[in-house]
Amino acid sequence: MTTPQPTPAHPAVDRVQAALAEQGLTPEIRWFDGAVTTAQLAADALGIEVGQIANSLVFLLDDEPLLVLTSGAHRVDTEWLGAELGGTIGRASKERVKDATGQVIGGVAPVGHPSPVRTVVDTHLARYDVVWAAAGHARTVFPTSFDELVRVTGGTPSAVSAPE
Incomplete structure (x- = not known):
């Protein structure tokens, strides 16, 4: 369902690749053949559990952008967080997302933004050896790990909803 794309053909993907390379990472960016509009569709296309998808959600925390990298198996409890x-x-x-990240909703990557964005990384992602994050375009993903996400984003590991 996915095809490797050795030379990305999109400026946002190029910025993500460059930002990852600056952190010493050179993962293979995968391009989906078609749109995958949900974490479940992305997981199905990759043949993995939905919890391994690192959804990139941009919120405003007191009017400042906040990137929450949450497991595809979770919903963010915005009141609790x-x-x-x-x-x-x-x-x-969508305009604030684009301004903060340089990327559009559906393809927001953890890195490659015009300036640093405060980031929270869902601790549920630590359960998996490999997680998949968007690579700057709605049809791209790359493999990484929870520890790498925290490191490359300077993010804060946290639950994203109240413990059950």
Whole structure:
């Protein structure tokens, strides 16, 4: 279902690849043949568990962009997470997402942004040896790990909803 794309043909993907390379990472960027609009569709295309998909969700924490890398098996409890972070979380408009990340909704990568974005990394992702994150375009992903996501983003490991 995916085909390797040795030379990305999109500027946002190029920026993600460059940002990863600056961190010493050179993962293979995979391009999906068609649109995968949900974590479940991406997981099915890769033949993995949905929890291995690192969804990149951009919110506003007291009007400042906040990137939450959450497991595809989770929903972010914005009220709970906002309280944990000491503020109020709301949805970011597509324009704010693009301004903060240089990427569009559906393809937001953990890196490759015009400037650093405060990031929270869902600790549920640590359960997997390999997780998959968007690579700057809605049809791209790359393999990584929880520890690498935390390192390359400077992110804070955290639950994204109240413990059950």
